[in-house]
Amino acid sequence: MLQNFRLYSQYYDLLYKDKDYALETDYIDQLIKQYKPKSKNVLELGSGTGRHANLFSQNGYHVYGIERSSEMVNIANQSKRENIEFQVSDISAFEVNKQFDIALSLFHVISYLNSNQDLILTFQNVYRYLNKGGLFIFDVWHSAAVHALIPEKRTKQLSNGKISVIRNANPIIYPEQNVVEVNYDIEVTDLKSGTKTVFTEKHPMRHFSKPEIELLAFATQFEILHSEEFLTKAIPSEDTWGVCYILKKI
Ligand SMILES: C[S@@+](CC[C@H](N)C(=O)[O-])C[C@H]1O[C@@H](n2cnc3c(N)ncnc32)[C@H](O)[C@@H]1O
Structure with missing residues (x-):
């Protein structure tokens, strides 16, 4: 799962x-x-x-x-x-x-x-x-908006003073399934130590x-x-x- x-x-x-x-x-x-x-x-x-x-x-x-x-x-x-x-x-x-x-x-x-x-x-x-x-x-x-606007790569960046998070969203479109798989690459930086954590997640959206x-x-x-x-x-x-x-x- x-x-x-x-x-x-x-x-x-x-x-x-x-x-x-x-x-x-x-x-x-x-x-x-x-x-x-x-x-x-x-x-x-x-x-x-x-x-x-x-x-x-x-x-x-x-x-x-x-x-x-x-x-x-x-x-x-x-x-x-x-x-x-x-x-x-x-x-x-x-x-x-x-x-x-x-x-x-x-x-x-x-x-x-x-x-x-x-x-x-x-x-x-x-x-x-x-x-x-x-x-x-x-x-x-x-569906009408997905077809007209076509999902694109996007980046979001936020910070709370302790950590900063950069999220890159890379969509893959599956037209026959009515699904857009949004692949997130996430980088979290501890602002005090500078340590970075990187992970990925898939969010398949119908x-x-x-x-x-x-x-x-x-x-x-x-x-x-x-x-x-x-x-x-x-x-x-x-x-x-x-x-x-x-x-x-x-
Ligand atoms: C984008 S979040 C929305 C959470 C919340 N409703 C909000 O507005 O912040 C989607 C949520 O749906 C949950 N979710 C997705 N599929 C689910 C499923 N089949 N059964 C239960 N929860 C599910 C995820 O774990 C996640 O917490």
């Missing part, structure tokens, strides 16, 4: 320190209030280092996170607020003895599911643990068209209530990298 997020987890929050988790949480909270007001219990798939979970807890939700990487869960547990639990499991094969009003999967977690089988198993699992009428809200890479999500929803007994560009609420276009889908359990 692919072992990403093992070493990457240590640098994840630094690499995404400028990501506006509060804004994203408010955006999702608005969607929940619009489509299923009075929701309380949230199942979060791919909960990562728990940053959305903490903010949803502040907004009064109870969050149960499922996350495959034990390293990510260890970090999440260090700053966990009340009414939050995390379980180390794969989102295509977990069991839990609770039911939920809302299932969330944020920051392209569903795009990490490359095979139709893993997608179907995950959607079926979400169906199983949602209350009737419950919502499944997630954002995924958008992108989706709306008809594919419609088919997945149909096959697993969801209906699509709405889709829009993540955060901006714009109608998805060739410039829309992340599309947010709101599905309802029939």
Whole structure:
């Protein structure tokens, strides 16, 4: 099995320190209030280092996170607020003895599911643990934008005063699979000693068209209530990298 997020987890929050988790949480909270007001219990798939979970807890939700990487869960547990639990499991094969009003999967977690089988198993699992009428809200890479914008090599550099991290992303496009394999070369420098650590990780990301999500929803007994560009609420276009889908359990 692919072992990403093992070493990457240590640098994840630094690499995404400028990501506006509060804004994203408010955006999702608005969607929940619009489509299923009075929701309380949230199942979060791919909960990562728990940053959305903490903010949803502040907004009064109870969050149960499922996350495959034990390293990510260890970090999440260090700053966990009340009414939050995390379980180390794969989102295509977990069991839990609770039911939920809302299932969330944020920051392209569903795009990490490359095979139709893993997608179907995950959607079926979400169906199983949602209350009737419950919502499944997630954002995924958008095929139209991948075809139009074509992923390129990118470099990101961040520092927290103790270490600096340089991440080079080299994408390999697999057009027949609707997958872009993002290969990260990461160099971490200890700013005091000058010691460098270098490692690599593969993040194979699947992108989706709306008809594919419609088919997945149909096959697993969801209906699509709405889709829009993540955060901006714009109608998805060739410039829309992340599309947010709101599905309802029939
Ligand atoms: C880009 S991170 C997003 C984390 C978090 N949702 C956030 O917004 O910061 C993707 C996360 O999904 C998790 N993940 C990917 N595939 C998974 C799977 N099949 N089962 C459980 N977790 C998975 C990874 O371990 C990683 O923590």
